[in-house]
Amino acid sequence: EIVLTQSPGTLSLSPGERATLSCRASQSVNSSSLAWYQQKPGQAPRLLMYGASSRATGIPDRFSGSGSGTDFTLTISRLEPEDFAVYYCQQYSGSPPIFTFGPGTKVDIK
């Protein structure tokens, strides 16, 4: 079973700063099956990125994703107040289908 590790656990930044979030897999992941979600307190998760680098509908272009193999990155170029939240990466393995989430990175206001 593939295990996802996210770092850092917490990222303290100010609005306008750049955020770089890491997701590392215990073995190589098909980048087409790597997604990122944002979750705010009391809310359901929201899809941000799929296929490692494709933005979901309505997601602003300050969000970008990259990576391949075992190392993936979510970058927020300039933090807006609404971006302070928890971010999860997710990967999918087939045969049988299994989804795995990382433990999350909390981006909070410095």
Added chain:
Amino acid sequence: EVQLLESGGGLVQPGGSLRVSCTTSGFTFRMYAMSWVRQAPGKGLEWVSGISVSGTNTYYADSVKGRFTISRDNSRNILYLQMDSLRAEDTAVYYCAKWEDGSKNYFDYWGQGTLVTVSS
């Protein structure tokens, strides 16, 4: 507008059963795979179960295999999760999610969740 609305959560004793539902609208339900994802209080996300478009194929996390059953009613656009032999560690908010399957697999729409509490 895609909408997913979970219901049926509540307090249940250990060893008990509960069925949660997810009523959907705004998309052609019978054309999409669906899943349940849960989140224990203060914890991260955990995939629980998934089901194919017809309901023929079902998939489970090891933590719930043999205890939970996912099903769907394509005539009523409803997804279900039957939970038996519940344990304290099953306490969580249960989200239903629309599963975009195929070459890329992710959850593009989520409900607001329903809280299941397993406690005596």
